[in-house]
Amino acid sequence: MCGISVRISLGPSNSSDVPKPPGVEAIKGQLDKSLDLIAHRGPDSKGIWVTDDGSVGLGHCRLSIEDLSDAGNQPLHSEDGGVHAVINGEIYDHERIRNELEQNHRYHFQSHSDSEVVLALYAVYGAPAFLDHLRGEFSLVIYDQRQGRIIATRDRFGIKPLFWTIIGENNERVLLFATEMKTFLGMGWKPKWDVQSAFQTGWNIDDRSLFKGVKNLMPGYWMEVALPEGQLRRHLYWDSDYNDKRQVETRTVEEMIEGVREKLIEAIRLRLQADVPVGIYLSGGIDSSLIAGIVAKLVREENATLGSKKGQITCFSIEFPNSPLDEFDIAKRTADWLGVDIVKCKVDEAALAEHFENSIYHCEYQTFDLGPTGKTMLSSIPRDAGFKVVLTGEGSDEHFAGYHFTSWDFLLEPDLSWPASTLTQDTKRLNQMQQAAVELLGRQTAALGVKGEKFRWNEACWGYHQVNRVNMPNTILSMSGATFPMWAPWVVEKWSGLDLRETVIRAMPPAAREKILNQWHPLHTSLYITTKTLLSNQLLVSLGDRTEMAHSIEARPPFLDHNLVEYVNRLPPSLKLRYTSDLDSNTDQQEQEPQLIEKWILREAGKSFIPEEIYNRKKQPYLAPVKWPQNGPLHQMFQRLCTKEAIENLGFVDWAPVERALQHAFGPKGDQGLFRLLVCVACWVVLSQRFGVEKATEAEWADSPLYDPWCDI
Structure with a gap:
């Protein structure tokens, strides 16, 4: 790179x-x-x-x-x-x-x-x-x-x-x-x-x-x-595409599992080629574990080299000590099972406070989480160990339906491409599970502390039908801090009448919008929107290129090999999210959560390469802790950055909610939503100071039409 x-x-x-x-x-x-x-x-x-x-x-x-x-x-x-x-x-x-x-x-x-x-x-x-x-x-x-x-x-x-x-x-x-x-x-x-x-x-x-x-x-x-x-x-010159939702799949499940396995192995094999050593980022999830497992097989059975490095495989992992979000222990067990080395990057509160500003300077965007700071620190470890290249698991969730919020959209319609599925035949059960998915997503979103002002969305809004009723626009906006109430009064007055989800819809190319409306299953609509927005503009920035290249590390994501993706996109939705009743007739039909296995076909394709613990584990997203003590290193850092003068110098942020966040975001009863608001605003302050950004004024936005991404550039 x-x-x-x-x-x-x-x-x-x-x-x-x-x-x-x-x-x-x-x-x-x-x-x-x-x-x-x-x-x-x-x-x-x-x-x-x-x-x-x-x-x-x-x-x-x-x-x-x-x-x-x-x-x-x-x-x-x-x-x-x-x-x-x-x-x-x-x-x-x-x-x-x-x-x-x-x-x-x-x-x-x-x-x-x-x-x-x-x-x-x-x-x-x-x-x-x-x-x-x-x-x-x-x-x-x-x-x-x-x-x-x-x-x-x-x-x-x-x-x-x-x-x-x-x-x-x-x-x-x-x-x-x-x-x-x-x-x-x-x-x-x-x-x-x-x-x-x-x-x-x-x-x-x-x-x-x-x-x-x-x-x-x-x-x-x-x-x-x-x-x-x-x-x-x-x-x-290229765009993602999916089969028509009415096209019945004729391949066997075994054929499709083998197809995923072959294309993933090929993608990983190609990414081992380099004239410098190649390592692996390893978390507690299936994606990085599967990459490590396949690399171990290639090394032992085909004498593959990791770039210029022969022999022992080296993995790098992050640890958040004493946090329920920490995955290092399970990553260590996976490394031991595979017989590979693992090097730990310990990320505590003092380290996050020390590296926050530098990580935001490199990312060049705001975030609502300290995960990018942790990833920036992690990327220093392989460089210190003599590595320039690492393999990483980004892109799997967006194509194999790994995020918890995709179940809402999967359950909006029967999967007509897979008639044998119970949910295709039993629409009553499908509707019950869809309601359970809605309730579950609400609980999960609240648990993340990303709740904010509610969107104004109803069936009269043209965009609601333009995207087949999928919930993904809501999710993207809540995951980027769009609903945090920290805006200056003039900003709210000028743009509060907008339904922000229309921004998501208008960003989709016209040809894709037509397919969303008439051809694609809602799950594929959901995955497409995620790939075009959250993946490319946020995750591949704050957890990808910018945090890795801050320490001169080239990260290679095999799951974003376009040959693999083109194959995966053409798979039936019911093999990405698999209903457990189709696998086990004794499943309790009265469960309060939708009984779906995320990334099912990937689990099957990679079963022989990973420990049973990983094969059976539900996804835990990579997030940094949000609970921190009062007057600790992070609280002191935010107090230093988010002064009244610094906030007013931005020109578009109101001081009162920031002041409230500084008072109530820390300690045993700290508000997670206010902590995330504070992270977002602090990012703007860092960029303002590091880039020398001119203060925004209401006057310069007096005559500002809504942005059209498809206007003539």
């Missing part, structure tokens, strides 16, 4: 004169400064290239994983000098692609870096066809000097970030691309709050960020920039 910074001079917005960019040396200086701000992403080398006229500048800092020699440094250039690129990420199966291009297209490679196959594929197939051949996680920018165009793109799930913005006015319009927003500070960017995005949770739902005018290129899309006029166009 690496960091990129790109500067492109665009045509003037209201003048016929072509703007004259700063001198080449000045641009190189800007790029150099911007790369220094993300040196953690690429500590091994730094490269800068600028056209003779200064119109295009490419910067890259490298974390060397494949081909550790200088030949793998970037920017990359084609043999004829007409195409230039900066690439962040990892391309799997690159040896096969390399051999194919050499033999069939006589392409001459200059290195053994996986990144160079991107340049080669573009040379052979052009855009967007070259994207069909890329398997992995990536963000990249290509400058085709011959055709006068820029190609920018991002992987299918948003594992690797790519932000863009336009700065300057009139004759000084400059387009910037970067893997982290802080990079823009080195290019003269002056950040302002996007208050509408913060209030609507646009940063977690669509392509907005917390900063005005800064967008992320959505996963599965590519952007084309025509030079010199600077016209920008966005195109979809």
Whole structure:
């Protein structure tokens, strides 16, 4: 993984004169400064290239994983000098692609870096066809000097970030691309709050960020920039899809289980390839345990190596001492069962207080939980142990229906693709279980302390039917702090009439909305929305790329291999969430909770690789503790950060609820909801101070239409 910074001079917005960019040396200086701000992403080398006229500048800092020699440094250039690129990420199966291009297209490679196959594929197939051949996680920018165009793109799930913005006015319009927003500070960017995005949770739902005018290129899309006029166009090259809910499945259960097993093993095998050691993040859940179990099998039965490391497998795990949320003990038992090493990262209150601000600076978003701080600390452990790469379990819950809140949506309709299911035949039982799921979700949400102001949603709202009545928009908003009552009065007055769930619905591509309405089962609608919002914009940021790359760690998620996902998406809903009565006729039908086994087909596919304890264990989400003592390290940290002056300097937050949270969020009777509110606001304070963000005012939002993610960019 690496960091990129790109500067492109665009045509003037209201003048016929072509703007004259700063001198080449000045641009190189800007790029150099911007790369220094993300040196953690690429500590091994730094490269800068600028056209003779200064119109295009490419910067890259490298974390060397494949081909550790200088030949793998970037920017990359084609043999004829007409195409230039900066690439962040990892391309799997690159040896096969390399051999194919050499033999069939006589392409001459200059290195053994996986990144160079991107340049080669573009040379052979052009855009967007070259994207069909890329398997992995990536963000990249290509400058085709011959055709006068820029190609920018991002992987299918948003594992690797790519932000863009336009700065300057009139004759000084400059387009910037970067893997982290802080990079823009080195290019003269002056950040302002996007208050509408913060209030609507646009940063977690669509392509907005917390900063005005800064967008992320959505996963599965590519952007084309025509030079010199600077016209920008966005195109979809890949999207998740599911079978029609009325299509009856003809494959046997055994065939589908074996299909999942084969594709998961292949995805993991590919991700063991590296020229540096590869480790594994191991929690107490099935996802990381299954990865560790399959790796152990590959090492022992096929003599596979973990990158450049042979022999013993090393796992890394986190411990929250004396907390009911701690999973280290079960992770240790799994490691012992597999016969692998496990290294512990102990995260106590003092450590969380010490690392909170730095973790938020790296994440660049707010969170409502201290989990990202714990994950940032965990990522320092493999680096200290000599590892640059780890395998991780992100993406499994979003495709195998692992979250507890998916049962609500699964039970909205019978699964017509699986007629043998009891719930397909017994609609009365289906409706009873759906009501039980509704009640259970309410209890679970309250237990997390994320309850807040209720949404205004009823069947008259157009969006309710547009998403087949699924509850996922509610869940996403509650999981991102959208309902916390901390907004300044002018914000509430301006936007309180909005039904925030329409933000979720409008973020879905029009083609997907049509399938949601007419083709997909509600469970698949739920999983699709989660993948497009919560996964790409929050989980892969605060528990993924940004917290891992803070310590120069490349994390590889096998469950987000698109070949595996395409197979899993076509499986019947009833094999992802399995009704226990279909497995055991003695199941008590009067249970107060829906009797569903989450990720059932994954459990069956991985049964031989994991301990029975893991096979039978229900999912426990990764969350940091929220109960902390009064006047302890965390309470003192929040008191230091969330002063009245700091809150008022934000411009969009009311001081009174923050003051109340400081008084009532700690101690034996501490309010979990107020603690999460405090975490969210403290994140804004950290970003305000670290980025130098200008105070938001009501006046600048006087004439602000609702954001449309599908407007012409």
